[in-house]
Amino acid sequence: MRFDGHLKSWNDERGFGFIEPVQGGQEIFIHIKAFPAGTGRPAVGQALSFEVELNAQGKKRAKAVQYPVTARKTKAQRPEAPAPWTLPRVAAIPLFVLVYAYVSRQWPVSPVVPVLYLLASLVAFMAYALDKSAALAGRWRVSERMLHALGLACGWPGALLAQQMLRHKSSKPSFLAVYWTTVGVNIAGFVVYHAQLLAALRP
Known part of the structure; x- marks a missing residue:
């Protein structure tokens, strides 16, 4: 199941941050490896689509992160x-x-x-x-x-x-x-x- 959210915080030196889900609730941990290859460094405030899995300690983390297509189209239409x-x-x-x-x-x-x-x-x-x-x-x-x-x-x-x-x-x-x-x-x-x-x- 996929969820939508925004990147609330990001530590560029350590390569991880947290997503604030649109539907509310607990912030989701995200690592740089969860982003698609070749998409550059994450930026706070970016809209994200993601799946959730549990790590070895049983805590939630994001995986298979994608950038919503609609967000990219909106940017392109509004120079x-x-x-x-x-x-x-x-x-x-x-x-x-x-x-x-x-x-x-x-x-x-x-x-x-x-x-x-x-x-x-x-x-x-x-x-x-x-x-x-x-x-x-x-x-x-x-x-x-x-x-x-x-x-x-x-x-x-x-x-x-x-x-x-x-x-x-x-x-x-x-x-x-x-x-x-x-x-x-x-x-x-x-x-x-x-x-x-x-x-x-x-x-």
Whole structure:
């Protein structure tokens, strides 16, 4: 007999968690081996269909776990719209272009710099896309620390476009606070480096 439920908790390091049955009652233990092969890492909140068996100690555990087909169809039919463009998001890249133009008029800027920003932005965009895909499929995620590091290393324009176009990491306050900090630090570093302010401050 099959039952329906949702993955209530999951310990990714130890490879087990607990299912909350739709019909209520005792939570059911589930091990990573009960999931279909090649379906990625489980994610809390996923809808599951499963059978129940007793382990050697006589306790219930899930087996033959499946992902309900209806849940997958619902996700496919409801693509997410791009995140709303707020004033800071609209103005960030154009303002940086103005800062870049001003700095390049005042001091020499290597032609490698715009290439660096472009390549870093492409890498950052792909990292966000991979993390978005992993989140939906329940696979290993790209760490927030890595996403912030890519933004700090000149990839923040691509990260901003990814947040908007993929609607990923665009509404988490704690993440956005660090993200905008990396944007400010990167732009300040760009200006300071080319203006040679650090050299001027040395005795």
